[in-house]
Amino acid sequence: MPLINLKLHANVSELTLYLKCPRQVYYAYRNHKLAPEITPEYLEHMMLKELSLGYPDAIERTTDEKQNIHDELNIEMERVKAELELIYSTELRDLPLKVLETAENIVSEQIDSIAANLTESIRKHGREEIIQRIRPYRTEPVLHSDKLKMTGIPSAIIQYKERMVPLSIRTGKCPDSGVWGNDRIHIAAIAMLLEDNYEDSVEHGFVQYARHGNIRKVKIRPEDRRQVLKIRKRVDTIKEGILPERKEGPICKYCNFTKFCTTTKSSLASKLF
Ligand code: SF4
Structure with a gap:
């Protein structure tokens, strides 16, 4: 596919951004993105993601005699x-070495609870099943679909019971049960891309909350698919130039775009930029 089409198609990460704040899609698309500062917290997320890619190997190396x-x-x-x-x-x-060491210490402290939760999942579902749920078939593949007018790069796709299924690795907090609403939409969007790429239906996906070692199965519902299409259309409109209403909230405190986001009204981009 020509690169120009990939650029024009909505990206699944833009759908996720929309769910946080529609205006962030507008500013991010117009290259207002500021380079993230490499803080220990940012590094912690990177490390947790890389660590979680090793969970299937760690589980595989444990045996009935050596369960540690x-x-x-x-x-x-x-x-x-x-x-x-x-x-x-x-x-x-x-x-700076100090930043790296701080992040390493924080992630190392999580290992007790990650081990406890993975052990519990293995007890409940069996080792082979858990490995199958999180063993990447490919990590970060680029998926695109002309039919959906969408592209996406999932954390991984896995081969689960003979089918390609999305695996989303999340490094934030884990809900008490199920998955966060945003994660559900993300999984549904990737599942739709996979269906178009592999010409097979995808009925569910998995979200791995790396910080806790929890693995949650998500059934993809028709309503999730409806939402994906609805949000993708809204993202397209924003990228064409409509500035959405300002969604004032606690998220603004940590937003990279506060210095651009001064007007409260929605408007056409041409009037503002
Ligand atoms: S400052 Fe708030 S409203 Fe503006 S883009 Fe950021 S999160 Fe959205």
Whole structure:
């Protein structure tokens, strides 16, 4: 597909951004994005994501005689420490050692609860099933669909019971049950892309909350698909130039776009820029 079409198609990350604040789609599309500051919190998210990609290996190395997944996760943590700066070489260039060490310590402290939750999932569903739910078939593949006018890069796709299924790795908090609404829409969007790419139906996906080691199965409902299409159309409109209403909320405090986001009215882009 020509690159120009990929650029024009809505990206699944824009749908997720829309759910946070529609205006962020507007500013991000107009290249107002500010480079994120590499804080220990930002690094913590990167590390958790890389660590979680090693959960299936850690589980696989445990046996009935040697059940200590905690030790295996510590081995994976050592891998992350050794590989992180190689994987994110641009983002982490000139990173102060102190920032790196702070993030490493925070993630290492999570390993107890990650081990406990993975052990509980294995007890409940069996080792093979858990490995199948989180073992990537491909990590971060670029998926696009002319039919959906959408592109997306999921954390991973997995081969689950002979089918390609989305796996979304989340590094934030985990809900008490099920998945967050935004994660449900994200999984549905990726599932729709997979259906078009692999010409097979996708009935569910998985969200892995890396910080806690929780793995949640998500059934994709017709309403989720409806929402994806509705939001994609809204994203298209925003990218064409409609500035959405300002959605004032606690999120504004941490938003990269506050210095641009001064008007409260929605309007045509041409009047503002
Ligand atoms: S400052 Fe608030 S309303 Fe404006 S883009 Fe950011 S989150 Fe949205």
